[in-house]
Amino acid sequence: MSSLTRDLHKNFTMAGNVLHSLLKEGESRRYSSEELIKLCSVIVTAEYCVETVQQLEEKLKEKVPKAVTEQIDFTDEKIQDVENGCDSALTIMAKKPWHTIKSVGDQSDFINQLIYHFKTVIPLIRENLHTSRKYFTQLCLKFANAFIAKYITVLYKCRFNSADGSSNILGCEQLLLDTHSLKTVLLNLPSIESMVNRQAPANYTKVVVKGMNQAEMIIKIVMTPVSPPQMFNSQVLNLLPEITISEYQKLLDLKALKRQEQVELVDLFKVAAGERAIRTEEVKVEDEKSLSKRALNTTSKFMSSSAEQGSRILNLEKLMKKGLYFNS
DSSP: OOHHHHHHHHHHHHHHHHHHHHOOTTOOOOOOHHHHHHHHHHHHHTHHHHHHHHHHHHHHHHHSOGGGGGGOOOOOOOOHHHHHTTHHHHHHHHHSOGGGOOSOOSOOHHHHHHHHHHHHHHHHHHHHTTTOHHHHHHHHHHHHHHHHHHHHHHHTTOOOBOTTSOBOHHHHHHHHHHHHHHHHHHHTGGGTTOSSOOOOOHHHHHHHHHHHHHHHHHHHHHTSOOOSHHHHHHHHHHHOTTOOHHHHHHHHHHTTOOHHHHHHHHHHHHHHHGGGGGOOHHHHHHHHHHHHHHHHHHHHHHHOOHHHHHHHHHHHHHHHHTTOSSOO
C-alpha cells in the first residue's frame, strides 16, 4: 500500500466518522444550523472525491460492455433533511377540508410554512456551499424531483367532494392558486433570499415547470365534469398527454366516483388513448429517472470543466503527501 493510499484511507475514515455522527442509517431527523454547516463543510472537503469518482465512472463505462453501462452509477446524494422539513406542511395540505371552502383568498398557511422552511434552510446551505456551486445546483435539482413527486402524491389524498358527491370548485380553485404560488417559489429556489438574482439552470427550470404543471392539470381535471364521458377523457388526454392507466385511476378516485362509473370511464379511456393506455407505470418511472440523470450530468458538465477538476485534485494530492490537509 502506497503512502498516498494510506493517507487517503485515513482521511476517508476521519470524514466517515464525522458523517456517521450526523447521519445514522434508517433515522429521519432534522438538523440544527451548526450541523448543516458541518455537513456542508464535509461536502466541500470531499468534493474532489466526487469529481474523481465521476471520472472513474466515465472510464469504467468506456471499458465495459454497453449492456451493463446503465448499472454503473455513483451519484446518490441525499437531500433528506430539506425534504423532511416539508412534511408537516404537506400533512396540513392533505387534511385541509377543501370540500368546505366557500371562497378563494390568499395563499394557504401550508404554502407560507413551506416558504418559511425554504427561506430558512436553502440560504444556509447555499452559503456554505459557495465554493461548490455545482453540488448546490445538483442538490436543488434532486430536491425538486423528490419534492414535486411527494406533492403530487399528497394532492391525490386531498378531498374535494361535497356531501352531494360534486367537486367543490372553490376548493379546487384555492388549491390551484396555492400550487401556482408554490411553482413560482420553486422556480426561484436556488436564489431564494439572495441579494444576487442568479437565473436558475435551464434543466432545473424544466423539471419544476413540468412537475408543477402536472399538479395544476390534475386539479383542473378534478374541476371538469365527467359527463359526457367522451369529452371528459378528451380533456384528460389534452391536459395530461402522458398519463398512465394507474394515474387515470387515481384521478377517478380523487373525484370520488362510484366504482361502476369508474370501470366504464376506464374502458372508454383505453379506447380513446389507444397505445398510450398500455404504457406501464414502470416504464414512466424509468423515463423520469433517465431524464433526471441526464439533467444532472448536463448540469455537472456545464458547471465544471475537466481542466479545473484535474487542477484541484492535483493540488489536494500534493497537500496530502505533505501531511498538510488533515491533522494526524
